[in-house]
Amino acid sequence: MRRFGIVLFALLATACTSSPAQELPQQPSTVPGEQKLHVDVVAHGLEHGWDIGFLPDGKFLVTERPGRLALIDPDGTVTDVAADLSDVYAKGEGGLMGMVLHPDFARSRRFVTCQTHQEAGKAVDIRLVTWTLSPDDRTATRVGELLTGLPVNSSGRHSGCRPAIAADGALMVGTGDTARPTIAQDRHSLGGKVLRIDLNTGKPLPDNPFITSADPNEQRIDSYGHRNVQGITVRPGSGQVFTAEHGPTFDDEINLERRGGNYGWDPSRGGTNTTDYDEDVSMTDTQRFPDAVSPLWTSGRITEAICGAAFLTGSQWGALEGKLAVVALKGQKMLLFDVDAAGRITKVTLPEEFDETYGRLRAVRSAPDGSLYVTTSDGDDDKLLRVTPA
Numbered sequence: 001m002r003r004f005g006i007v008l009f010a011l012l013a014t015a016c017t018s019s020p021a022q023e024l025p026q027q028p029s030t031v032p033g034e035q036k037l038h039v040d041v042v043a044h045g046l047e048h049g050w051d052i053g054f055l056p057d058g059k060f061l062v063t064e065r066p067g068r069l070a071l072i073d074p075d076g077t078v079t080d081v082a083a084d085l086s087d088v089y090a091k092g093e094g095g096l097m098g099m100v101l102h103p104d105f106a107r108s109r110r111f112v113t114c115q116t117h118q119e120a121g122k123a124v125d126i127r128l129v130t131w132t133l134s135p136d137d138r139t140a141t142r143v144g145e146l147l148t149g150l151p152v153n154s155s156g157r158h159s160g161c162r163p164a165i166a167a168d169g170a171l172m173v174g175t176g177d178t179a180r181p182t183i184a185q186d187r188h189s190l191g192g193k194v195l196r197i198d199l200n201t202g203k204p205l206p207d208n209p210f211i212t213s214a215d216p217n218e219q220r221i222d223s224y225g226h227r228n229v230q231g232i233t234v235r236p237g238s239g240q241v242f243t244a245e246h247g248p249t250f251d252d253e254i255n256l257e258r259r260g261g262n263y264g265w266d267p268s269r270g271g272t273n274t275t276d277y278d279e280d281v282s283m284t285d286t287q288r289f290p291d292a293v294s295p296l297w298t299s300g301r302i303t304e305a306i307c308g309a310a311f312l313t314g315s316q317w318g319a320l321e322g323k324l325a326v327v328a329l330k331g332q333k334m335l336l337f338d339v340d341a342a343g344r345i346t347k348v349t350l351p352e353e354f355d356e357t358y359g360r361l362r363a364v365r366s367a368p369d370g371s372l373y374v375t376t377s378d379g380d381d382d383k384l385l386r387v388t389p390a
Contacts, residue, residue, distance in 0.1 A: 036389070036390035037351060037353075037387055037388065037389060037390060038387070038388050038389070038390055039353070039354075039385055039386070039387050040385065040386040040388075041383050041384075041385060042060075042072065042074070042076055042373075042383075042384045042385065042386050043072045043076045043077075043078050043383065043384045044381050044382065044383045044384075045078055045381055045382075046062060046064055046070060046078070046375065046376075046381075046382040046383065046384065047064050047065070047066055047068070047379055047380075047382055048064055048065035048066065048095070048362065048377045048378075048379050048382060049062045049063070049064055049070070049362060049363060049375030049376065049377065049382050049383075049384060050062075050063045050064065050065050050095075050096060050097045050098060050099070050362055050363060050375070050377070051063045051097065051098045051099040051100075051162070051308075051363045051365070051375075052099075052363050052365045052373050052375060052384070053099055053100070053101045053105075053111055053365075054101070054365070054367050054368055054373075055101075055105075055133075055137060056105070056106045057137070058074050059071055059072060059073055059074070059137055060072040060373070060384065061081070061099070061101075061111070061133070061137075062375065062384060063096045063097065063098070063099045063113060064096060065090060065094075065095035065096055065097065065377075066088075066090045066095055066096070067085040067086075067088035067090050067095055067096045067115075068080055068081075068085065068096065069081035069083050069085070069096075069140055071137050071138070072384055079138070081133070081137070081138060081139065081140050082138060082139045082140070083131070083139070083140035083141075083142075084142060085115070087115075087117050087118055087119070088115050088116060088117070088118070089116040089117060089118035089122075089123045089124075089152075089156075090116070090156075091116075091123070091154070091155065091156040092153075092155045092156025092157055092159075093156045093157055093158065093159045093176075094116035094123070094126070094152065094153075094156030094159040095115070095116055095156070095159075096113060096114075096115045096116075097113070097114040097115060097116075097159060097160070097161045097162070098113070098114040098160075098161050098162040098163050098173075099111060099112065099113045099114070099163070100112050100163040100164060100165055100171070102199065103165060103169065105133075108132070109132045109133045109134070109135070110130055110131065110132055110133075110143065111130075111131050111133065111140075112128055112129065112130050112131070112146055112163060112171070112199070113128070113129050113131065114126065114127075114128055114160065114161035114162070114163060114173070115127060115129060116152055116156065116159060117148070117152075122154070123152045123153070123154045123156075124152065125148055125149050125150055125151065125152050126150035126151070126152050126159055126160065126161055126175070127145050127146075127147060127148040127149070127150060128145070128146040128147040128148075128150075128163070128171075128173065128202065129142060129143075129144070129145055129146060130142075130143040130144055130145075130146045131143060145202075146197075146199075146201075146202040147173075147190075147195075147197060147202040147220075149190060149217070150175055150190045150191060151178045151180070151183060151189055151190065151191040152178060153178040153179055153180070155179075157176075157178065157179040158176035158177050158178050158179045158191075158227070158228040158246075159176050159178070160173070160174055160175035160176035160191075160228065160229055160230070161173065161174065161175055161176065162174045162229065162230060162231055162232045162308070163232070164232045164233055164234055164241070165199065165234070166196070166234055166239065166241060167234055167238075167239035168239070169199065170196050170197070170198070170199070170205055171195075171196070171197050171198070171199040172194060172195065172196055172222065172232055172234075172241055172257075173194070173195040173197070173232075174193075174194050174226070174229025174230070174231070174232040174243055174245075175190060175191050175192060175193050175194075175195065175226070175229060176191060176192065176226075176227070176228040176229065177191050177192030177226065177227055177228060177265070177267075178191050178192075179277050180277065181267040181268035181273055181274055181275070181276065181277050181278065182268045182271065182274055184224065184225050184226055184227060184265045184266060184267070185224065185225055185262075185265075185266050185268065185271075187210065187213075187215075187217075187218045187221055187224055188215050188217050188218055189217065190217055190220065190221075192224065192225065192226045192227065192228075192265065193221050193222070193223065193224050193226060193229075194221075194222045194223045194224075194226065194229060194232070194241075194243060194257055195220045195221060195222060196208055196220065196221075196222035197220050203216075203220075204216065204219035204220040208220065208221070208222065208259075209221070209222065209259045209260030210260065222257065222259055222260075223257060223258060223259070223260065223261040223262070223263060223293070224261075224262055224263070225261075225262040225263040225264050225265050225266065225289070225292065226243075226245055226263050226265055227245055227246060227247065227248075227265045227283065228245060228246040229243050229244070229245050230244055230245065230246055230305075230306065230307040230308070231243060231244030231245075231306065231307055231308045231309035231326060231364075232244075232309065233309040233310050233311060233324070235311055235324075235339070235343075236311055236313050238341075238343075240256060240257070240343050241256070241257035242254060242255065242256055242257070242296075242309060242324060242339075242343075243255045243257060243309070244306040244307060244308070244309045244326050245263075245283075245306070246303070246305055246306070247283050247298070247299065247303050248279035248280075248283075248303070249279070249302075249303055250283075250298075250299070250300065250301050250302065250303060251282075251283040251284075251295075251298040251299060251300065251301075251303075252298060252299040252303050252304050252305065252306045253283055253284070253295040253296075253297070253298050253299075254295060254296045254297040254298075254306070254309075254324075254326065254337065254345060255293065255295050255296060256293075256296055256343040258293050261292075261293040262289050262291065262292050262293065263284060263292060263293050263295075264282065264283065264284035264285045264286060264288075264289050264292030264293070265281075265283055265284070265285070266281060266285055266288060266289070267279060267281055269281060269288075270288055283295070283298070296343065296344060296345045297337065297345045297348070303330060303331075304328040304329075304330055304331030304333070304335070305328055305329035305330035305331060306326050306327070306328050306329075306331070306335070307326070307327050307328060307329050307361065307362050307363070307364075307377075308326070308327050308361075308362060308363040308364040308365070308374075308375075309324060309325065309326045309327075309364065310324075310325050310364045310365050310366045310372065311323070311324055311325070311366060312324075312325060312336075312366070312370075312372065313366050313370050314369075314370030316370055316388070316389055317370070317389050318389060320336065320389065322339070323336045323337060323338060323339070323349070324336070324337040324339050324345075325337075325364050325372060326364070327361035327362065327363070327364045327374055328360075328361060329360040329361065329362065329377060330360070332355070332356040332357075332358070332359055332360055332361065333350060333351075333354050333355045333356065333361070334350070334351050334354040334361065334364070334374070335348055335349070335350060336348070336349040336350070336351065337349075358374075358376050358383065358385065359376050359377075359378040360376060360377045360378050361374055361375070361376060361377065362375045362376065362377035363375040371386055371387065371388045372386070372387040372388070373385065373386055373387070374387060
């Protein structure tokens with residue numbers, strides 16, 4: 001058992017503004033009167049906490065990339081959940097990654113993980129696995145593979161893999177292109193995509209954009225042309241799905257999901273370069289793909305390595321209610337986006353005290369009570385943070 005206390009910090013959210021699809025200013029300036037925030041360090045001693053699930057009894061389930069499930073009590077006690085994760089291939093960016101609890105978890109006790117699968121020490125694929133958590137929260141039993149065959153790179157590079165439940169109950173999964181040139185534009189591959197599947201069967205949904213294809217992989221695709229989707233979230237009350245995606249050394253993107261959309265990443269340069277992963281191409285190549293979906297926002301000529309995404313929900317947030325929170329790995333910050341009714345980003349706010357304060361930030365999820373939870377991802381004494389308005 002790993003037991004740690006709770007530390008409280010009061011934070012003042014400070015801000016700067018950026019136009020959509022413009023470079024994010026690196027040094028935020030203070031804006032008097034901005035909403036104050038509190039940050040609690042709920043627990044520490046984690047290792048690359050990748051995702052967060054909220055249990056009905058007030059505990060937290062956290063995936064750790066090396067291949068562990070952590071159960072965290074509200075008092076900060078951290079306990080390893082017994083689970084057979086011996087097949088997890090933890091290398092580079094791969095391992096035990098995203099997770100989502102079934103909407104009926106209180107009854108079914110089921111949840112789904114994204115994980116890199118190995119056999120005989122070799123990476124085979126990335127797959128979605130369904131689990132059942134015991135009534136005492138101490139043991140997870142594998143139900144079965146929900147979906148297999150997501151491509152994998154033996155180095156772990158560009159593994160994705162973040163799930164979310166859409167407003168209609170569909171399981172949405174953002175995936176990575178595994179740093180291979182042809183994957184993102186290949187609609188027969190599940191990499192570099194946003195998938196839309198049945199949460200219980202892993203099968204494509206009947207209204208998916210490519211459902212008439214003879215290929216089950218293509219049938220599961222909601223959008224394609226992505227580089228490495230690390231965040232996916234559903235806007236409450238609208239059904240809009242937003243994704244956060246890694247650029248190379250430039251142009252991280254926030255995107256609004258469009259059924260059947262091509263988001264324009266193509267390091268193969270139209271299939272002419274099938275061996276060299278060319279990262280000098282545009283993140284959204286509108287010259288090669290005139291109908292490519294343009295991003296809502298990009299980081300411009302820098303990269304923040306944006307990751308998890310979640311909306312601030314509940315009247316307790318005051319003026320911050322409805323903002324889209326996105327956390328960054330390389331940038332070591334949180335970004336808050338103002339989003340209008342049509343899904344356009346109108347302003348970016350940077351809480352100053354998150355700027356390189358807690359290190360690399362991986363997951364951000366909105367809890368049932370509206371508070372925001374964030375994980376750090378430095379690999380040494382990583383933390384679970386709780387963020388609330390003052």
